[in-house]
Amino acid sequence: MTLVDPAGTVRIVLADDHTLFRAGIREMLLTVEGFDVVGEASTGDGAVLHAVRYSPDVLLLDVEMPGLAADEVIRQVRRRCPQTRIVVLTMHHDPAVMHQLLDCGAAAFLSKTSLRIELVAAVRAVAADAEAVLLAVPRASVRRPEPLAGTARRTPLTDRETDVLRLIAQAFSNGQIATRLHISEATVKRHLTNIYAKLGAVSRVDAIRKAQTARLIDPAEGAGP
Secondary structure (H helix, E strand, O other), rough: EEOOOOOOOEEEEEEEEHHHHHHHHHHHHOOOOEEEEEEEEHHHHHHHHHHHHOOOOEEHHHHHHHOHHHHHHHHHHHHHHHEEEEEEEOOOOOHHHHHHHHHHHEEEEOOOOOOHHHHHHHHHHHHEEOOOOEEEHHHHOOOOOOOOOOOOOOOOOHHHHHHHHHHHHHOOHHHHHHHHOOHHHEEEHHHHHHHHHHHHOOOOOHHHHHHHHOOOOOOOOOOOO
């Protein structure tokens, strides 16, 4: 099914908490004939609000932002703005995350290292075809991950969640973790929430113990910095 007339304007909302990256993408998109950036957001909640406010053809969505997690952003946007197609941009290529977001309704999953021509092509394709699903990620990311041993419902930790958990095991605070990983403290807290849910943990110590038992992190980790 066609969504946007090939000769029409593709209206885009950008959602990324890194101001310089967002500005660079905006400037690049505005050089493309037929593209119009109608709104920008720096949080998950803002992404939903801008999607509802502007009803864009395409939402370019960063995976790691403060506020609502990417999967919830996608669910809400798909429910409230079904005409908006969502292109996920990320530096991480964890298969579990990719398949989770595609299952939630993302139309494309691209690495932030993708070429300009790849991003432009993806935006055009998903805006023009409601059935299009595009991937520009390493081949390994396409494989669906196996569930953790002993449960069919839990999913493996993402690369970034594993990074956070390793630093937790070394007794770093949320603020120290945010500084080391160049993310916000709110994002660290969101990762912790996801870690607890995936591992069935109720505390940092419990999460470390369960991750070590499942060999998600080295048992030697946990002695402190």
